[in-house]
Amino acid sequence: MLRVIGLPGDRIECRDGRVLRGGTALDEPYLSFESEVVGTECAPVTVPDGAVYVLGDSRPVAFDSRHWGLISADDVTGRLVM
Template sequence: MNPRWHKVVRDYAEALIIALILAFFIRSFVVQAFKIPSGSMLETLQIGDQLLVNKFLYGIKVPFTDITVVPISDPEHGDIIVFRYPLDESKDYIKRVIGLPGDTLEMRDNVVYRNGERLDEPYLAGLPAKNFPPAHNFGPVTLPDNKYFCMGDNRENSSDSRYWGFVDRSQIVGKAWRIYWSWDGPFSIRWSRLGSLVE
C-alpha cells in the first residue's frame, strides 16, 4: 500500500476508535438518551419527548453493573428519574421521586401525605383514568433503607410504586435532565420543547 494512503487509513481508524471510546464513556458515565413511550408523566413529559438522562449526578458505576465506585449524590424529593423497572429490569421506567428512604407516605382520597404533611403537587395532570382503576388510598408505609417511592405525574394513568413497590437505589439509572427532541408524529415537531429542562 502507498505509504501516504496507509497513513490516511491509520489516521481515520484511530479517529474512529477514539470516537467509539468517547461515545462508550459518555453513555456509561455521563448521559444517556431516553424516549418517552407513554403518557404516565403528562403534562410534564409528552409522548414523543426524547431526553437526556444525567447518569453522573447520582454517582459513577462500573459499566454493566450496580457497583458504585464514586458516590456523588442521592435522588431528592421531586426528582424525575429513569430506573430499571423492578419487576422486569430489562425495561426502563421514568417517574417522579415522591418518597426517600425513611419517609412515611400515605395517600388518602388521592392526596399524598409525606411524614404527616400534605404534598403540594402543582405538576399533576388531573386527567381522567383510562387504562386501569387508579389507587386513591394506600399506607401509611415507611420506606426502608435504599428504597424510593416513585409516581407518575399523570397520577390516574400511571403504573408506579403504588402497584409494584419500591425502587431500589441500585436500579436508578439517572436524573432526567433536558429534552433534546420532541414530536407528535414525523411532521409535527414541538419546537418550543427542544432544549427545555425537565422539572
C-alpha cells in the same frame, strides 16, 4: 414520567386523594388535570434504606410504587432538574 416521592425513612400515605409524606400533604403542581380530579390512593408505607417510592404524574394510568412496590435506589438512573 415517574417522580421519586419518598426517600429512606419517609412515611408515605394517601388520605382524601392527597399524598402525604411524614403527615404533610405534598404540593404537586405537576400533576395532570385527571390526576387532580381523581386523586391518589395508596397503602401507607415507610420507605426502608436502599429504596425509593415513585409515583407517576398521570396517576389514573400510571404504573408506579402503588403497583410494583418500592424500587431499589440503585435502579434510579437519572435526575431531572427544571
